[in-house]
Amino acid sequence: MLPHQQIELKLQAAVRTVLPDADVAAVLVRPCDAKFGDYQSNALMSLAKVRRLNPRQLAADTLARLDVADLCSAVEIAGAGFLNFRLKPAVLAQTLEAAARGEHLFFDRTAAPRTVVLDFSSPNVAKPMHVGHIRSTGIGDALQRTLRLLGHPVISDNHIGDWGTQFGKLLLGWKQILNREALRSDPIAEMERLYQAINAECDASPARLEEAKAELVKLQAGDPENIALWQEMIRLSQVQFDTIYSRLNVKFDQALGESFYNPQLAAVVADLLARGLARESEGAVGVFSDGTLPPREDPFLVSRDGEWIPDPALVRKSDGGFNYMTTDLATVDYRLKTWAPQEIVYVVDDRQAGHFKKLFDVFARWKPEAAKTTKLVHVGFGKILGDDGKPFKTRSGGTVKLGDLLNEAEERAFQTVSEKSGDLPEAQRREIARVVGLGAVKYADLLPNRQSDYIFSWDKMLALQGNTAPYLLYAYARIRSIFRKSEAESALRQAPGAIVLAHPAELALARHLLNFGLTLEAVAGEYRPNFLCNYLFELAGQFTGFYENCPVLKAEDPATRTSRLALCDLTARVLKLGLETLGIETVEQM
RNA sequence: GCAUCCGUAGCUCAAUUGGAUAGAGCAUUUGACUUCGGAUCAAAGGGUUGGGGGUUCAAAUCCCUCCGGAUGCACCA
Structure with a gap:
């Protein structure tokens, strides 16, 4: 302890x-x-x-x-x-010595594990993953890594958007205007084209909209042809998802898409009706205010023209179809039955805060017993903006595709690496650029307080100075180079000696190392990976102070040298594990 | 109109149950070393935390009010 x-x-x-x-x-x-x-x-x-x-x-x-x-x-x-x-300095030194012996790395596994379902990323079928997905995916992955490191059982679940009204339009497009050649070369782009083309037609022509709806009805009714096409769209999309997640090194325990819950939706609505929680209104079915809250705080009321009017959570549309509130309720129910979690965490855009407020409220009224033991949490986040302060777009005003973004990050990093370390073989420079580029994007996304919008800047995230991934990776590589140079690592591992904290910079570094666990707990407790970013940046800063003031390889005596090598090694290990917890790899040389 | 979130140094952002003198980076200025990796480090200036009021021993943080911005407001997700 x-x-x-x-x-x-x-x-x-x-x-x-x-x-x-x-x-x-x-x-x-x-x-x-x-x-x-x-x-x-x-x-x-x-x-x-x-x-x-x-x-x-x-x-x-x-x-x-x-x-x-x-x-x-x-x-x-x-x-x-x-x-x-x-x-006491001796206590500090003993704690570090235990870490050097591999007994701990400044954190403890939790004494009170909580089972957490983490719902994040949630891309849509037939659409390209775009820059916005980096937020949910990166924050969610950092949280799952942090919770796991601390010993909490986590079920990460990718709630893929594989169902809904858009498939009516997609099916119509697929049957009438599909370009097979385009589908083969870039399936996502072609499916996106189909949707956009038909969507525009539907906006202009009610008859066209009816055609799309008819396709949707057939799909929902289980029409074999439409089901087969829908499954093909999912399969093609899955290829894209797999590629992106593999590049980002993000793994999910489950990927139960919206369609998985289809069979339960009617029962959810029937149950809500039977319990008197939902009622019919204007042909639709919704959950309305129960009047227990003052109007201002009631998520089921909205003010119009000075009057508080109902703003229900609709669970069935007037055409008989279900919407995402219904799916989300069925999903909660399934998760409770399957994993009995203490927490269900949704890493989703802040714009959906209103939806989750309603969802959580309906849940509490629907499952009052479960609500006592299971906490539902919306971990929201802000938008990514361009340097003009408006949502981040390509130069031509289009959506920034995630794959393109990652390519550009690697390419930019490659140029820098080639500039600074042109003597390394190209394959190694490519690998360094991959780690640095992806790390830069992820780190820049995790660093700001997640609730605020942030401005996307290549120059800032890839800078070698400042609070960036490249800086931290460099700090790590610099420590590793000490060991490469000294070949002292194996000796250190075999015979970890006493750690002597004499210089103020050594003490400061040691103190900071001890705070790693507290930081991890804060991240897990408040769902805020930026705490860890700042901790690591401060650690790198403390290390620099030590490195400038305390010669390691040229230390005055062998005992000091051994002690300082141990400090270097512990710092490197915390940096590596910390970055790993943020989903960022490290390189030995850069 | 109503609700939610936000407003911190020129810029981008921190600030872990409300805690002690609000911190970093960039930019600016100055300085260090023929380097245990210069992709470095040190130092300086820069603030009425949007304005005003309140609660408290203590407020960027909580409450009220005004100003400014973003977002959301039944049958898309």
Whole structure:
């Protein structure tokens, strides 16, 4: 167990003896500004507040019951009632030595695993994956990696858009205007063309729209020809998905598309009707407000002309068809029955926040028992903008296809690598460029707080300085080169010596290494990979300070050299694992 | 119109239960080293956290209000 956790447990026990009724779950120990110490707790101030106690007195009483002499050199009460802890350097060194022996890497697997269904990526059949998919896919994958690393069982599920009204138009196009040659060379582009052409015709001609609807009805009724064509469209799309996911190194446990839930949709609606949760209105069936919330907070009401009117969650259209609310409800039901998760997490565009608010509300009313044990979470994210501040498009104004984007990233990275390391063989430069280019795109997407929009910039994400993937990869490669040069790695692994933290830069680096686990927990707790990005960037910065001030291979004595090599190795391992957790590979040389 | 999210340095962004003097990178200026990888590092300037009010020992964070932006508002997903 890491030192801060030991302190935290002891502090919680001390608080319990002083305030037996207190909820100590909020009594946390967190890293703090180095001038105050290594760790800090500010929990006593809020505990004192609600009890109208003097916070400094409470801190003093708690401190009297707290024995952390084995871990800390001093505990201070500061300011309004902060507790500041300073680790003994020996404790710091011992923690690093245990890591050097491979006993841990500054994080613990969770003591309270939670089963999480992670729903992300969700591309559509017959459409190209575009730049927008990088967000859901990248954030979702980083979250699944983080949760797994911490020991939580994860079921990642790609809820592919393989059903819906668009197939009426696609089928009509396929039967009437399909270009076989184009389909062979670029199936996704051809299917997209079919959809766009027919869609435009339908907008202009109601008769054409009726034709498309007729194809859809046939498909829904199980017409063998339409089913076969639909399956062919899915198969062709799957080839594209597989290619992209393979490049991005993203894996799913499940890929149960919308069509998987078709057989359950009628039963879902019947059940909602039978329970009195849904009712018919204007020929459609919807779930309406239950009046328990004030109108402003009620997701089923909307204001029009100064009046609150119903804004139901429709589960059946007036033509008898179902929509995505119905599918999502059936999906929740299936996931509950199949995996009994504690959480279902949807990594989906923030624009759908309203939909999820309704979905979660209907779920709570539909399955009140399950709602007590299963938390539904919408992990939303903002848009990617061009440097004009408008949604990111190609120069001609079209959608940026994900495959093209990845190609360009690799190409740009290749040019830089060739410029800087032209002496490496081309195959190696290609491989470096692949890792750097893809890493740059992923990292740039994970770095900003996910809820805000961000501006896409090749120059910034591929820059070798600043908070970028290339910088972190370079930091890693630089450490690795020390070992290449010294051939000291095997010796280090065989006989890890004592770690001596004498220089301030060594201490600072060591402290930062210890915070890796806290960072991972924060990522998993708030579904925010950017915490890990910033942690790694800071780690690289701390390493630089160490590297500038503390000669490693030229250290003054063998013991110092061994100790510093161990610090290098631990830093490299955390960088590598951290990047891996973000879905980013590393290279030994660049 | 109503709702949601957002507004932080010239630009792009951070800020982990409300915590101590709001931090990085870019850009700008200055400096270091015939380099354990210069694809480097160090330093400086730059802020009334959109405005105003409130709660609190403590507010970028919570509440109210105004301004500005994005998004969403039954039978597309």
